[in-house]
Amino acid sequence: MFSISKKTISKTACILYMLFFSILIFAQKEPADFVNPFIGTSNYGATFPGPIAPRGMASISPFNVAGKQNKLEKDSQWLSNPYVNENTFLTGFSQVNISGVGCPDLGVILLMPTTGAVETDHLKYGSTYKNEVAKAAYYSVDIDKYNVKAEFTSSKRVGVSKFTFPKGQSNILLNLGLGLTNEEGAMVKVVSPIEIEGMRSVGSFCYNSPEDAYPVYFVAKFSKPAHKFGVWKKPSKYEGLEAQWMTYNGKTRMMDNSIKTVVGDSIGSYFTYKFDKQETVEVKIGISYVSIANARENLEKETGNKSFEAVYKNTYNEWNEELSKILVEGGSNDDNTIFYTALYHTLIHPNTLNDVNGEYPVIKRTKIAKTEGTRYTTFSLWDTYRNMHPLTSLVYPKQQSDMIKSMLEMYDENGWLPKWELNSTETFTMVGDPATIVIVDASLKGIQDFDFHKAYYAMLKGADQIENNPLRPGLKEYVEKGYVSTNYRGPVSTTLEYNTSDYAISLLAKALGEKEDYKRFTKRSLSYRKLYDKDLKLLRPRTANGKWYEPFDPESGANFQENVGFIEGNAWQYAFMVPHDIRGLIKLMGGDKPFSDQLQKVFDSKQFDMANEPDIAYPYLFNYIKGEEWKSQEMVKKLVAQYFKNEPKGLPGNDDTGTMSAWLVYSMMGIYPISPGDPIYTITTPMFHRVTIKLDPRYYKKESIVIERQINNDGKINSIELNGKTRNSFFISHDDFVNGTKLKVIQN
Numbered sequence: 001m002f003s004i005s006k007k008t009i010s011k012t013a014c015i016l017y018m019l020f021f022s023i024l025i026f027a028q029k030e031p032a033d034f035v036n037p038f039i040g041t042s043n044y045g046a047t048f049p050g051p052i053a054p055r056g057m058a059s060i061s062p063f064n065v066a067g068k069q070n071k072l073e074k075d076s077q078w079l080s081n082p083y084v085n086e087n088t089f090l091t092g093f094s095q096v097n098i099s100g101v102g103c104p105d106l107g108v109i110l111l112m113p114t115t116g117a118v119e120t121d122h123l124k125y126g127s128t129y130k131n132e133v134a135k136a137a138y139y140s141v142d143i144d145k146y147n148v149k150a151e152f153t154s155s156k157r158v159g160v161s162k163f164t165f166p167k168g169q170s171n172i173l174l175n176l177g178l179g180l181t182n183e184e185g186a187m188v189k190v191v192s193p194i195e196i197e198g199m200r201s202v203g204s205f206c207y208n209s210p211e212d213a214y215p216v217y218f219v220a221k222f223s224k225p226a227h228k229f230g231v232w233k234k235p236s237k238y239e240g241l242e243a244q245w246m247t248y249n250g251k252t253r254m255m256d257n258s259i260k261t262v263v264g265d266s267i268g269s270y271f272t273y274k275f276d277k278q279e280t281v282e283v284k285i286g287i288s289y290v291s292i293a294n295a296r297e298n299l300e301k302e303t304g305n306k307s308f309e310a311v312y313k314n315t316y317n318e319w320n321e322e323l324s325k326i327l328v329e330g331g332s333n334d335d336n337t338i339f340y341t342a343l344y345h346t347l348i349h350p351n352t353l354n355d356v357n358g359e360y361p362v363i364k365r366t367k368i369a370k371t372e373g374t375r376y377t378t379f380s381l382w383d384t385y386r387n388m389h390p391l392t393s394l395v396y397p398k399q400q401s402d403m404i405k406s407m408l409e410m411y412d413e414n415g416w417l418p419k420w421e422l423n424s425t426e427t428f429t430m431v432g433d434p435a436t437i438v439i440v441d442a443s444l445k446g447i448q449d450f451d452f453h454k455a456y457y458a459m460l461k462g463a464d465q466i467e468n469n470p471l472r473p474g475l476k477e478y479v480e481k482g483y484v485s486t487n488y489r490g491p492v493s494t495t496l497e498y499n500t501s502d503y504a505i506s507l508l509a510k511a512l513g514e515k516e517d518y519k520r521f522t523k524r525s526l527s528y529r530k531l532y533d534k535d536l537k538l539l540r541p542r543t544a545n546g547k548w549y550e551p552f553d554p555e556s557g558a559n560f561q562e563n564v565g566f567i568e569g570n571a572w573q574y575a576f577m578v579p580h581d582i583r584g585l586i587k588l589m590g591g592d593k594p595f596s597d598q599l600q601k602v603f604d605s606k607q608f609d610m611a612n613e614p615d616i617a618y619p620y621l622f623n624y625i626k627g628e629e630w631k632s633q634e635m636v637k638k639l640v641a642q643y644f645k646n647e648p649k650g651l652p653g654n655d656d657t658g659t660m661s662a663w664l665v666y667s668m669m670g671i672y673p674i675s676p677g678d679p680i681y682t683i684t685t686p687m688f689h690r691v692t693i694k695l696d697p698r699y700y701k702k703e704s705i706v707i708e709r710q711i712n713n714d715g716k717i718n719s720i721e722l723n724g725k726t727r728n729s730f731f732i733s734h735d736d737f738v739n740g741t742k743l744k745v746i747q748n
């Protein structure tokens with residue numbers, strides 16, 4: 001016999017009550033509540049922690065990459081983000097930013113609250129800070145030097161700031177000289193004691209196309225009229241004889257209470273207040289890439305007289321609605337946080353370019369056009385065609401449709417589908433012809449409410465026009481020889497990218513009944529085989545005369561090292577980048593075992609690079625080898641645990657406008673789009689007990705699809721069921737997936 005004391009019962013009941021209460025609290029959290037915008041703000045993730053609306057034009061980021069006080073300084077190295085988590089010196093809050101890219105641009109129109117006398121040198125007015133808070137649609141921080149609390153939110157085209165000042169003289173600086181972009185030049189005018197208007201020149205993304213620099217316009221409105229206002233300008237310093245007559249040479253000019261327009265490189269404006277007690281000032285900054293008038297209209301239409309709290313609530317609700325398209329159950333708090341933050345990061349770019357009235361600048365800015373829908377921008381396609389756009393097609397098909405329409409508008413304006421487009425500037429960054437893959441992938445998933453035939457002929461132009469083709473350098477060689485030679489940069493990478501695009505064209509040609517195109521592009525998509533070295537079991541570059549390039553080091557090119565043959569990678573990281581012909585590659589390598597051994601070698605020799613795109617599908621390739629699918633399950637689980645965390649360095653590197661985040665979203669759901677363009681997913685172990693993907697009724701027949709994990713011993717996948725019927729494959733077509741109701745993954 002044994003007995004339990006009343007004290008033990010009471011203690012047990014208390015524990016159970018607390019456990020129940022914590023579960024109840026956890027269950028009440030909305031998807032948006034799990035977002036941690038600090039994830040990716042270290043380890044060169046290049047995300048920013050400030051607020052943005054889903055696919056917003058305006059965004060606010062703390063700017064802490066200027067000044068030697070910071071560990072990472074924007075001008076001391078290749079730095080592409082306005083904020084680094086380990087930095088400590090703040091010089092303002094930029095109003096337009098890009099998330100997760102590898103090249104600097106935007107990061108301009110800096111707002112900064114100060115107290116005391118007006119100081120215009122950011123190295124002098126900058127400050128340390130503390131108590132940062134970041135969540136979906138909100139960021140706040142305490143600025144040490146001035147005892148000011150700064151809070152921020154945003155609508156789609158308007159950034160909203162709220163500063164709580166102590167008693168005494170307070171200032172709000174608008175610095176147009178400082179920024180992340182490599183471009184210079186700005187204009188500012190104080191319209192009244194509550195309004196400023198102006199523009200800042202930006203551009204030269206990845207140090208390309210400086211002649212295509214362009215303006216971003218703004219209007220700033222303040223909730224309280226300034227006691228005093230003004231503008232400043234710091235001119236260049238002259239040398240030589242005339243300099244001795246210039247008493248103002250290189251000195252900052254302060255123009256108090258001036259409403260004249262001032263232009264220059266290092267310019268700004270200030271609003272000064274004298275408070276008898278603690279006071280709060282709100283600042284709304286409307287953004288436009290068309291005009292000051294449109295920036296003002298964006299501000300009025302989107303935020304008008306709304307309070308800071310009202311704007312925040314609206315944008316938070318927008319985020320929650322978008323993030324709730326995927327509901328996950330059974331994960332830990334960290335699991336939920338990294339998942340929903342990743343989904344959040346996939347919903348930043350491509351972002352909105354058009355104003356509330358529909359106007360936007362066309363490519364090359366030859367005129368202003370107007371759209372009835374959404375004109376999207378920031379197409380980092382070399383990155384995003386692999387997984388981010390397929391995810392958008394599945395979960396947000398209407399957005400994907402508008403993105404494709406935006407691409408076709410760019411084709412009308414520029415004569416070519418986009419390659420790496422930013423704010424109606426085609427940067428032609430990276431290699432390949434990726435827009436083709438995105439359009440085909442969406443089309444074959446049932447997103448077809450756009451000009452299908454225009455899209456097809458745009459693809460054919462990019463694939464077939466030999467002369468003056470900015471999308472496909474080396475196309476003549478590629479068509480004639482089957483590969484791009486060492487006469488061109490990154491010839492192996494370029495060949496593989498062209499192969500992948502040609503395969504996508506073949507799929508669409510087949511769907512359209514274009515038999516000759518189908519045969520032609522299928523054949524072209526397999527030409528990578530001419531670069532296969534059977535002795536090394538690797539792809540390697542050839543010279544124009546067909547000989548292997550020598551000397552050849554398969555490891556050269558790792559860690560973004562420049563090399564002959566590959567773009568951002570080496571022979572190991574590109575060895576399996578033929579996702580459309582893995583079964584052909586298996587045969588080329590001599591069968592299942594040689595293929596599997598070579599694939600394993602990529603991981604064992606530490607050649608796999610989670611931080612870059614060419615090899616990110618490799619963990620899933622074991623699914624092609626019967627009996628070795630467990631390796632994909634273990635590898636994906638290991639990589640998620642190793643590289644994705646609920647902390648600032650919780651991304652493996654540049655998020656690449658949501659690409660790394662999309663990899664995580666798919667991996668945690670237990671499916672992956674293995675071959676871009678092909679409407680097929682491969683299956684691995686879900687990391688939640690249950691995932692519900694809500695489907696858009698405008699594109700899909702079912703209301704939702706559920707992915708469910710049944711664990712017995714948390715081992716290998718034993719069987720896969722769709723709607724209760726066992727499947728004999730680790731692959732599933734998009735149609736079968738979205739027309740099912742439950743995909744069940746059962747582990748031993």
